[in-house]
Amino acid sequence: xxxxxxxxxxxxxxxxxxxxxxxxxxxxxxxxxxxxxxxxxxxxxxxxxxxxxxxxxxxxxxxxxxxxxxxxxxxxxxxxxxxxxxxxxx
Amino acid sequence: xxxxxxxxxxxxxxxxxxxxxxxxxxxxxxxxxxxxxxxxxxxxxxxxxxxxxxxxxxxxxxxxxxxxxxxxxxxxxxxxxxxxxxxxxxx
Numbered sequence: 001x002x003x004x005x006x007x008x009x010x011x012x013x014x015x016x017x018x019x020x021x022x023x024x025x026x027x028x029x030x031x032x033x034x035x036x037x038x039x040x041x042x043x044x045x046x047x048x049x050x051x052x053x054x055x056x057x058x059x060x061x062x063x064x065x066x067x068x069x070x071x072x073x074x075x076x077x078x079x080x081x082x083x084x085x086x087x088x089x090x
Numbered sequence: 091x092x093x094x095x096x097x098x099x100x101x102x103x104x105x106x107x108x109x110x111x112x113x114x115x116x117x118x119x120x121x122x123x124x125x126x127x128x129x130x131x132x133x134x135x136x137x138x139x140x141x142x143x144x145x146x147x148x149x150x151x152x153x154x155x156x157x158x159x160x161x162x163x164x165x166x167x168x169x170x171x172x173x174x175x176x177x178x179x180x181x
Binding site for chain 1: 097098099100101102103104105106109114116129130131132133134141142151162163164165166167
């Protein structure tokens with residue numbers, strides 16, 4: 001499970017019908033210091049996170065399990081909106 | 091599994107139900123000399139691990155879900171043990 005900053009959202013009218021109603025957000029993976037790490041990706045979001053939010057996301061099969069209907073064709077999903085990051089021991 | 095060091099945690103109020111009441115820790119993977127190696131990631135704690143602990147981390151959904159009584163839990167990584175030491179044959 002990794003951290004990412006929500007940077008935007010995807011609007012796609014023509015899509016697989018199972019994606020109907022699924023919020024699709026653009027996210028930039030970041031490390032615990034908030035530094036960008038790796039490539040942007042699209043996350044399915046059941047938690048109403050918004051632009052600028054820091055979230056935790058899972059990929060692979062767990063990405064689909066993050067949604068209420070888990071047989072949705074997604075491979076990355078938001079599982080938590082992060083309130084604070086506490087690094088105590090470098 | 092991986093060896094990692096707990097370097098902190100994240101707090102979250104809005105989250106998937108299975109994460110309710112769980113501690114989400116930030117872990118730093120370690121190499122064979124127990125030195126930091128690679129990017130940190132998040133893992134759900136099941137052994138009351140604290141910052142500075144060297145821990146045993148599972149990084150795969152099915153292993154992670156063994157810790158939840160919900161086979162559809164969207165969990166990818168869990169902390170399964172606190173490492174006392176690593177012993178090697180020639181030492």
